[in-house]
Amino acid sequence: MGTGLKFVVADDHPLFRGALRNALAGLGSEVAILEAGDFETAQASAADEDDIDLMLLDLSMPGGSGLSGLVRMRAAFADLPIVVVSAHDGAETVRRTLALGASGFISKSASMEEIRAAVRQVLEGGVAMPANLELGTEGDPEMQQLIRRLQSLTPQQTRVLTMLSSGLLNKQIAYELDVSEATVKAHVSAVLQKLGVDSRTQAVIFLSKLGAEPLPG
Structure with a gap:
């Protein structure tokens, strides 16, 4: 990964934001990380900076309300890769987030190395999802x-x-x-x-x- 990466980490749990920050800091020598504890702050952070490389977005944050929060963020920032981070990591949730425009999905149970690997994959233009997960098809x-x-x-x-x-x-x-x-x-x-x-x-x-x-x- 090149230097000079900039991320928005949007999660309402400070401890988990800290874990994501540590994972991202290992991606390069110059990594800038903006933190947000709710949906509005995350949106404002992305709007204020025009050189953000990627956003990590928790689906159950204040003001975000599940998948509609992802739709709102994707609509506001069509060119910004958004990786959803969630403890709800079943095939159904992962499939729906990807269908609605997420560039990847990271489970909250992922290791530091898995988080880094997923972010690298998305920065290189790929789509990241938990390993060995069969997405299946929508049952509802x-x-x-x-x-x-x-x-x-x-x-x-x-x-x-x-x-x-x-x-x-x-x-x-x-x-x-x-x-x-x-x-x-x-x-x-x-x-x-x-x-x-x-x-x-x-x-x-x-x-x-x-x-x-x-x-x-």
Whole structure:
């Protein structure tokens, strides 16, 4: 690995953040690590720095709410590799995080060396997941449809959806994205159509189902 790597470590447990920091520090001589204990801080850290190489994201942080937190972060930072770190490391969770755009998955039971190897793999353009894990196929038809419909959205449409779920009005979304209100309306219409729902409220409920899903053990 080259020098000058910059990471965001987002986890609400200081001890585990410390363990991740130690693992990442072993990747090179110049490693900068920004820490976040909740979703908003993680998002702000990534927004403030434009040269972050990778984010490690815990799925069950305050403000993150499960897989919908991953969708929100992916939408906001389409080019930033995000590796999910979770104690829920069953095939179902790993498969869903990868389907929703994570660049890798690290179990909280992973060793220092496994964490480093996974991060190296992603930095080199690969996808990291726990060894010897059979991903299998989605067994929950509703979840399968949820994920497939979310995958059909463009990054901008996904951002519009996540902003709707944050309660923003069209004119606020237009301001945030630096586009016209007419463009936002067109995006909202496309989102509703692709998700197969009739209203903004239903679209928000659609996304919240991902967060409401208890993460399988």
